Amino acid sequence: MAVHGSVCIIGSGPTGLYAAEEIRRQAPLVTVDVIDRLPTPYGLVRGGVAPDHQKTKSVVRQFEPLFTSHGVRFVGNVRVGEDVDLTELRRLYDAVVLAVGAAGxxxxxxxxxxxxxxxxxxxxxxxxxxxxxxxxxxxxxxxxxxxxxxxxxxxxxxxxxxxxxxxxxxxxxxxxxxxxxxxxxxxxxxxxxxxxxxxxxxxxxxxxxxxxxxxxxxxxxxxxxxxxxxxxxxxxxxxxxxxxxxxxxxxxxxxxxxxxxxxxxxxxxxxxxxxxxxxxxxxxxxxxxxxxxxxxxxxxxxxxxxxxxxxxxxxxxxxxxxxxxYRATPFPGLPLDDERGVIANVDGVVEPGLFVAGWARHGPRGVIGANRASAREAAEQALAYLRTVDTPRPGGSELERLLQARGFRVVDFAGWQQIDAAERAAGDGTRPRDKFIRIDDMLAVVEQAAAITEAGTVEATPEGTGTRTESLGPVPSG
CATH class of the missing domain: 3.50.50.60 (FAD/NAD(P)-binding domain)
Incomplete structure (x- = not known):
């Protein structure tokens, strides 16, 4: 029997993306949104892997198709606990997976x-x-x-x-x-x-x-x-x-x-x-x-x-x-297992419908690929929970409306690609990229690209009636 519903993954590092990959593989009708507080995806691949280990960083190529062709949406520059509460996300999505790592x-x-x-x-x-x-x-x-x-x-x-x-x-x-x-x-x-x-x-x-x-x-x-x-x-x-x-x-x-x-x-x-x-x-x-x-x-x-x-x-x-x-840092609204340095959980389950994977679940362990098993288990737990849901929740479409109403600047995957292209161009052919280290500078790139697109749309619209609506992109239908 096909599984329907919506899953929100908090954290766009390898663990979160492995989980998204597994959910879409097993249940292509389930919609998946990956939320990150930064405008950039990939977590420790970008912010933790050594700068001289470019071959290791190339793992992101494996994840790019998730966002470009496999129906997973990136929702960047959204801070859970500030811009939107975990309780709100749990009301919007059928299941939530925490893949927030261990930043302490x-x-x-x-x-x-x-x-x-x-x-x-x-x-x-x-x-x-x-x-x-x-x-x-x-x-x-x-x-x-x-x-x-x-x-x-x-x-x-x-x-x-x-x-x-x-x-x-x-x-x-x-x-x-x-x-x-x-x-x-x-x-x-x-x-x-x-x-x-x-x-x-x-x-x-x-x-x-x-x-x-x-x-x-x-x-x-x-x-x-x-x-x-x-x-x-x-x-x-x-x-x-x-x-x-x-x-x-x-x-x-x-x-x-x-x-x-x-x-x-x-x-x-x-x-x-x-x-x-x-x-x-x-x-x-x-x-x-x-x-x-x-x-x-x-x-x-x-x-x-x-x-x-x-x-x-x-x-x-x-x-x-x-x-x-490393150890997990407190996550808004959830208890921390201080002794283990992780988000309190029992075999990856925080509460019914709320799951945790990767370092936030079991502490730092191994290289990037070592968290695939934990991500797969979280994906399977989320899908098993979805099978018990009688009335699916609205998911990403309602999150989009909520964030727009609050006036937050959401960065989707196309926005990240604009940041990525600007960094690579700044590398000037010698360095792999010259990173933006301030969020405001990243957002400026996205806004400039949006302004250019808007200007072109208005110019091409008869009588200058064209309009532009901020969007996370299409809600995947499976």
Missing amino acids: DRRLNVPGEDLPGVYGSAAFVGWYNGHPDWARLAPRIPGPRVAVIGNGNVALDVARILALTPGEMAVTDLARPAAEAIAASPLTDIYLLGRRGPLEAQFTSAELREMGELSGARPVVQAADLPADVPAAIDPRDARRVKRNLDILRGFADATAAAAADDPRVRVHFLFRHAPRAILGNVVEGVTGLLAERTPTALSGAGGARPSGQTTTSLAVGTVVTCIG
């Missing part, structure tokens, strides 16, 4: 964490990716030394971006203010430290290898920090990756031993088994240093890598970036 940083919980010059990865990565939320961050990077705390890919990304030369930056979509600030910072040393050892580090081998391919930086690894082999206690599912990582790190260690003392490149120090214990400084000068303790050399097990109680490392750094994980 986990805290270190050490003295000095709130000093000027300390940044969580959500803010710092958002800043160099040109996310409008962080356009005004202007982080302190006085140099010559920076500490990046974490043993995962995000920490590698931050360290690598800081180590890029101007030439390497020039072929990325790094936000221009960030590129200028990093190029102007006289960095000589970047310390990449984490409380666990090389066996437990969560780097992917591809990202780790990239650190040795930078023209202006060289990784520094001490051979004594590396085990001779992969212990049998390692989970077999991880053993191959761990072995590849050890091989890469051994190569870095060999190069460290052979490096010339006057090598002018930025040194990226891998400090394994270092647990941060205090960030030093004051509110006037900001960060001046970092204290860390050594942790055991053995596998840490379920209890974690416990500090030895002895401070063994003091780093004179002017900036600290923490990359120790």
Whole structure:
């Protein structure tokens, strides 16, 4: 039996779009609207993936047909909780799926964490990716030394971006203010430290290898920090990756031993088994240093890598970036599971008719494609719920009327394409794009395109009677 009805997905990142894809695949008669508070779709693909990872960003090509030919509507520049309430959306749509990610940083919980010059990865990565939320961050990077705390890919990304030369930056979509600030910072040393050892580090081998391919930086690894082999206690599912990582790190260690003392490149120090214990400084000068303790050399097990109680490392750094994980931020009208750092849910169900997927459901996990399973489950839950609905709700057509009545400027997918084209044109053939980092600038592009279209329509209409109506686009009929 064919399923009818309407679904609203809040969040246009990969999880939300995977869910939309699955709903349309299983139930082509169901209408799907994807709402985002930004005028731009794609979530962390645009605002989180490293600017020099253009191949990873190309996943958006998979999602474009959703909006151009598969009947899914993009409803951008709409803030749920401000422009429209979640309760209103639930009255308008038969089911709602939350795919809002995890935009908050986990805290270190050490003295000095709130000093000027300390940044969580959500803010710092958002800043160099040109996310409008962080356009005004202007982080302190006085140099010559920076500490990046974490043993995962995000920490590698931050360290690598800081180590890029101007030439390497020039072929990325790094936000221009960030590129200028990093190029102007006289960095000589970047310390990449984490409380666990090389066996437990969560780097992917591809990202780790990239650190040795930078023209202006060289990784520094001490051979004594590396085990001779992969212990049998390692989970077999991880053993191959761990072995590849050890091989890469051994190569870095060999190069460290052979490096010339006057090598002018930025040194990226891998400090394994270092647990941060205090960030030093004051509110006037900001960060001046970092204290860390050594942790055991053995596998840490379920209890974690416990500090030895002895401070063994003091780093004179002017900036600290923490990359120790993300957590969901409060969503208007819904409880937060503080312990897990997610929107409170039971197996993806928040309430009947309201579902959650991706990082907002289970916390940060894996690469982009790793959230496909969670998105598929949310789609199936929403469709199962739709089968119980007796009287379908009005869906997107009523949302459109409501937003127009309130005077909000909605950006549809055609509007995003205009922003996209303007950014690419500004890249001038060298950079993939020159990102707009302010929402007002994005909206100006859309409005200018609309004005040109309106002028052409009026000119082509007899006696100048042509009119223009803002619209989200046609409501898909399936």
